[in-house]
Amino acid sequence: xxxxxxxxxxxxxxxxxxxxxRRLYFDGPLSRQDLIDTTTLSAASVSNxxxxxxxxxxxxxxxxxxxxxxxxxxxxxxxxxxxxxxxxDVGETRVLVELFTLDLAVLAREEYPLPDGCRxxxxxxxxxDSGLRGVLxxxxxxxxxxxxxxxxxxxxxxxxxxxxxxxxxxxxGWDAVPLERLLREAGGVRAHLPLYIDNGATxxxxxxMWFGAGRGARDAVIAxxxxxxxxxxxVDGAPYRGTGRSAGEWGHTTVQVGGRSCxxxxxxxxxxxxxxxxxxxxxxxxxxxxxxxxxxAEASEEGALAAILAAQERGEPAAAAVLEETAVYLGVGVxxxxxxxxxxxxxxxxxxxxxxGARLLPRVREVAREYALRHAFANVELSLCQLGPDAxxxxxxxxxxxxxxxxxxxxxxxxxxx
Numbered sequence: 001x002x003x004x005x006x007x008x009x010x011x012x013x014x015x016x017x018x019x020x021x022r023r024l025y026f027d028g029p030l031s032r033q034d035l036i037d038t039t040t041l042s043a044a045s046v047s048n049x050x051x052x053x054x055x056x057x058x059x060x061x062x063x064x065x066x067x068x069x070x071x072x073x074x075x076x077x078x079x080x081x082x083x084x085x086x087x088x089d090v091g092e093t094r095v096l097v098e099l100f101t102l103d104l105a106v107l108a109r110e111e112y113p114l115p116d117g118c119r120x121x122x123x124x125x126x127x128x129d130s131g132l133r134g135v136l137x138x139x140x141x142x143x144x145x146x147x148x149x150x151x152x153x154x155x156x157x158x159x160x161x162x163x164x165x166x167x168x169x170x171x172x173g174w175d176a177v178p179l180e181r182l183l184r185e186a187g188g189v190r191a192h193l194p195l196y197i198d199n200g201a202t203x204x205x206x207x208x209m210w211f212g213a214g215r216g217a218r219d220a221v222i223a224x225x226x227x228x229x230x231x232x233x234x235v236d237g238a239p240y241r242g243t244g245r246s247a248g249e250w251g252h253t254t255v256q257v258g259g260r261s262c263x264x265x266x267x268x269x270x271x272x273x274x275x276x277x278x279x280x281x282x283x284x285x286x287x288x289x290x291x292x293x294x295x296x297a298e299a300s301e302e303g304a305l306a307a308i309l310a311a312q313e314r315g316e317p318a319a320a321a322v323l324e325e326t327a328v329y330l331g332v333g334v335x336x337x338x339x340x341x342x343x344x345x346x347x348x349x350x351x352x353x354x355x356x357g358a359r360l361l362p363r364v365r366e367v368a369r370e371y372a373l374r375h376a377f378a379n380v381e382l383s384l385c386q387l388g389p390d391a392x393x394x395x396x397x398x399x400x401x402x403x404x405x406x407x408x409x410x411x412x413x414x415x416x417x418x
Contacts, residue, residue: 016041016049017408021058021078025102025405026210028077029062035076050076056409057082078102083404084141086193087397088128088151089200089390092118092172092227093301097131098393099139102147102401104211106394108138118154119173125182148400149193152200152392153179154228156246165197168246171228171263171271196399200224201248202239203395204349204385205232210398212386213347220345221337222385223250224392225353227301228263229271233341251275255332273329276352280304283322305355312359327360331367338372338380349385350392357384 019039024030030038035046053059060079064072080102089096092114099108112127114120128151136143155169155177164180180197205214205222214220214234222232229251233240240247251271252264259268260278272278280301311319330348337346348357348364357364361384369377387394 013049014408016045017053018406020046020049020053021408022405024059024076025078025401029075030077031065031073031075033073058409080105082145084139084146085397085400085404086132086135086146086149087203087393087395087399088131088149089393089396090118090124090128090151090153091200091392092154095124095127095131096390096393097128097135098390098397099135099141100394100397102404104207104394104397104401107141108135110134110138117172118169121174121177121179121182125179125186128183129186143192146193147404148196150196150198150203150396150399151179151183152198152203152396154200154230156244156249157198158245165195167197170265194400194403196396196403198396198399199230199232199245199248200392200395201230202232202241203399204392205234205239205395206398206402207387207391207395208347208349208385209234209237212391213349213383214345217343217345219341219343220347221250221341221343223337223346223348223353224350225274225276225348225356226350227275227277227352229275231337234343235341250333250337253333253336255329255336270329270333274326274333274356276301276305279308279322279326279352279356282325283308283318286318286322302351302355305352309355309359323356323360324363326356327363328367330356330360331364332371334364334368334382335371335377338368338376342376343380345381345383347383347385349387351389354384354389 020035023035023039032046032050036043050059058079059076061074062077063075065075066072083102085100085102087098087100094114095112097110098106100106110131112131114123118124132149153167154172155167155174158166158168160166163178167174167177167179180195183195201224204224208214208222209220214222218237220234224230231248231250233248252262252266252269254268255270255273256268260272261267262269262272308319308322312323334346337343365382368382385391
């Protein structure tokens with residue numbers, strides 16, 4: 001009984017710390033009176049918890065504001081410069097590792113190409129290790145200030161008691177890859193830091209919900225368009241994952257029965273029409289005759305997609321036709337999201353989504369209006385993501401930050417946080 005009481009007191013204390021940390025992180029700086037007025041905690045509880053958080057180096061006093069007829073109120077905020085998080089984006093052409101302060105300001109960055117794609121798991125693990133060591137050295141921060149490492153991957157992330165996070169990436173040839181175990185076994189800095197692994201579209205979605213196009217919304221869809229296509233479906237403020245954690249595979253919804261072959265093995269998937277790899281492939285099928293100045297075969301995906309957009313700008317018919325078809329399929333895909341989820345916002349992101357969206361968004365909106373239910377379309381805001389093409393790494397860093405806020409402190413070392 002005593003143990004239960006102790007656990008209850010400990011849980012209540014952690015809950016109160018988490019509540020105030022979240023309030024200060026997202027809405028600070030705030031005074032103690034602000035915290036009393038906007039939470040369910042008493043003045044005594046706020047005072048005690050804030051004192052503990054200051055003592056632990058998690059919260060700092062950052063100034064004061066006047067009050068009506070009384071002493072100035074001291075302002076509080078999370079001591080973000082003191083603590084750090086690392087975000088890793090495992091893309092299909094490169095691994096990006098970034099070191100952030102707790103408020104996700106970038107301190108250091110390491111990027112490594114994957115010439116053969118990310119099918120070679122050992123190469124991906126090696127590049128993550130190199131990136132972690134590189135950003136810690138470049139950022140000149142002590143390892144004890146790192147609250148954790150978040151990793152965004154192109155696949156479905158399941159969890160096993162024995163193996164930790166396991167990645168199923170059908171389009172990249174990852175079949176139940178025990179990525180967490182491999183990262184732990186590799187040793188180095190990874191063995192001593194809390195590790196979080198999630199789908200890249202989901203990490204992008206969390207970043208945009210916290211700081212970008214989704215901020216303030218409760219029901220939203222944040223789409224990631226790169227080589228592949230995915231989405232983070234946010235329902236009542238939280239990502240919807242589904243029974244097997246594979247919800248959000250928007251790119252593998254069917255938009256053309258018996259259509260183009262998709263990398264997943266099916267036919268007619270949205271990804272086979274709007275993913276960067278598919279857009280470039282379709283252009284090269286029709287481009288040589290109608291567009292001699294199209295992208296060279298050795299161009300990167302980003303360079304090739306930019307060349308197609310430039311060709312459209314010059315009025316080349318092949319580029320115009322391929323991009324018109326892309327806008328139509330993307331608009332249909334957006335309409336499907338509207339009809340299925342009735343979100344208040346949809347934001348298109350990812351490096352290819354931002355490149356295409358900057359040119360095609362008006363046409364995508366027109367097509368979505370044509371195919372979506374009128375009432376649902378009238379209540380949705382369609383826009384581009386706001387955090388840039390590298391937001392998956394920033395989103396990955398939100399994973400340890402979310403753990404930090406939920407725990408009311410740093411997670412313990414050597415803890416699997418997936």
